[in-house]
Amino acid sequence: MKVVKFGGSSLASGKQLEKVFNIVISDPERKVVVVSAPGKRYPKDTKVTDLLIECAEMCLEQREPKEQFHTLIERYAAIADEIGLSGEIISEIREDLTKRLGADKSNPERYMDLLKAFGEDNNAKLVAAFFRHKGIEASYVDPKEAGLFVSDEPGNAQVLSESYERLYALHERPGILVFPGFFGYSKEGDVYTFSRSGSDITGAILANALKADLYENFTDVDAVYAVNPNLIETPKEIKELTFREMRELSYAGFSVLHDEALVPAFRAGIPVHIKNTNNPNAHGTRIVADRDNTNGPVIGVASDEGFCSVYVSKYLMNREIGFGRKLLHILEDFGLSYEHTPSGIDDLSVILRENQLNPEKETAIIDRIKTELHADEVKFEHSLALIMVVGEGMRHNIGTMARASKALAKAKVNIEMINQGSSEVSMMFGVKEIDEVKAVKAIYDEFFAAVPV
Ligand code: ASP
Numbered sequence: 001m002k003v004v005k006f007g008g009s010s011l012a013s014g015k016q017l018e019k020v021f022n023i024v025i026s027d028p029e030r031k032v033v034v035v036s037a038p039g040k041r042y043p044k045d046t047k048v049t050d051l052l053i054e055c056a057e058m059c060l061e062q063r064e065p066k067e068q069f070h071t072l073i074e075r076y077a078a079i080a081d082e083i084g085l086s087g088e089i090i091s092e093i094r095e096d097l098t099k100r101l102g103a104d105k106s107n108p109e110r111y112m113d114l115l116k117a118f119g120e121d122n123n124a125k126l127v128a129a130f131f132r133h134k135g136i137e138a139s140y141v142d143p144k145e146a147g148l149f150v151s152d153e154p155g156n157a158q159v160l161s162e163s164y165e166r167l168y169a170l171h172e173r174p175g176i177l178v179f180p181g182f183f184g185y186s187k188e189g190d191v192y193t194f195s196r197s198g199s200d201i202t203g204a205i206l207a208n209a210l211k212a213d214l215y216e217n218f219t220d221v222d223a224v225y226a227v228n229p230n231l232i233e234t235p236k237e238i239k240e241l242t243f244r245e246m247r248e249l250s251y252a253g254f255s256v257l258h259d260e261a262l263v264p265a266f267r268a269g270i271p272v273h274i275k276n277t278n279n280p281n282a283h284g285t286r287i288v289a290d291r292d293n294t295n296g297p298v299i300g301v302a303s304d305e306g307f308c309s310v311y312v313s314k315y316l317m318n319r320e321i322g323f324g325r326k327l328l329h330i331l332e333d334f335g336l337s338y339e340h341t342p343s344g345i346d347d348l349s350v351i352l353r354e355n356q357l358n359p360e361k362e363t364a365i366i367d368r369i370k371t372e373l374h375a376d377e378v379k380f381e382h383s384l385a386l387i388m389v390v391g392e393g394m395r396h397n398i399g400t401m402a403r404a405s406k407a408l409a410k411a412k413v414n415i416e417m418i419n420q421g422s423s424e425v426s427m428m429f430g431v432k433e434i435d436e437v438k439a440v441k442a443i444y445d446e447f448f449a450a451v452p453v
Pocket of ligand 1: 007008036037047049050119181182195196197198199200
């Protein structure tokens with residue numbers, strides 16, 4: 001049995017819904033269909049979820065979202081019209097939106113989640129109605145009644161473990177089950193959403209709960225590419241990669257699949273297959289627990305910007321017990337989460353996401369480190385990008401680091417920092433943001449240019 005998830009662009013129009021229908025019925029094992037809200041039809045289009053957020057914000061400011069309301073209903077009405085559904089379903093959708101907009105606003109974040117969840121909830125109803133219209137047995141599943149319970153963290157809900165057992169009972173339901181992605185219910189019965197793009201998470205939870213053989217994730221690209229396709233023309237497609245490799249790549253900007261969605265699938269050992277709704281015959285990318293290593297040391301190169309480092313230097317730091325802990329404690333006091341801590345004998349750098357900081361905080365941090373830890377030098381370095389070079393094959397190949405750093409030297413990229421060894425499947429380079437693209441291209445060329453696609 002397979003759980004199949006379709007992303008927003010796969011459900012953005014009636015034409016796309018036809019493709020979804022054909023994909024689902026072409027394989028009798030595709031039993032559970034998880035849907036996103038309608039996404040973009042063209043690059044400048046607005047996603048339904050973004051329209052809903054705008055609506056909620058306006059209502060919270062006591063403004064009437066007249067235009068947005070109309071646009072939202074129009075989005076669903078246009079799809080329904082295209083696939084030949086009657087106006088009845090649109091009346092129900094309108095009624096639901098009106099009800100949600102008028103709901104209790106005493107907790108603004110909870111109100112926001114109730115609005116955001118409208119997109120997937122009503123799309124699941126629409127898709128189920130469409131399948132029935134086509135003569136297929138299909139039903140909408142209400143996550144509350146099916147038992148998808150989540151924590152009460154607005155916009156960042158986590159699944160509660162008891163959900164898995166409850167959701168298993170979905171096996172007993174006949175026909176195709178259309179399940180809305182992106183949200184669940186707290187024990188108090190309120191709607192809470194996962195973080196953005198969270199329908200991927202719903203699909204993975206259901207695959208785990210139902211002990212599926214495969215979790216298929218349909219999106220709008222043929223495969224996960226070895227590098228950002230906006231940087232390199234026709235990059236190599238990755239046919240198969242492990243959960244660990246995918247995790248490392250998505251950390252540094254590979255956004256094909258939500259990184260939290262890997263966890264439920266990984267725990268249950270269920271392979272994930274990323275496929276293209278617009279080209280379902282393409283091979284796609286499989287994410288698996290283990291793979292045969294036939295591709296050389298590197299499977300992909302990713303990069304992300306917006307990092308900075310706090311560099312701390314103190315003579316004889318290596319002999320001082322507790323130095324690292326005290327330093328991290330200071331950062332914790334400022335509510336900062338850190339990414340990496342490369343260290344030397346008398347030096348330690350802590351890499352942080354820059355968006356957590358401001359000049360006042362930085363001055364206060366430097367002061368505390370200097371006075372409490374008696375450091376010789378403390379400074380912030382800004383505008384760093386991290387380049388992740390990822391591959392299981394790295395473990396068994398000699399000279400991967402040498403090749404990567406030589407490629408950077410040849411491209412005249414100065415390496416600010418290297419982190420290697422803490423993960424067996426990746427190495428990380430810190431470079432200045434202005435060198436990011438140059439660095440990624442140089443490393444990609446080194447490992448992939450000569451390899452036939
Ligand atoms: N519709 C939600 C979003 O845009 C969730 C999803 O599509 O997965 O973030």
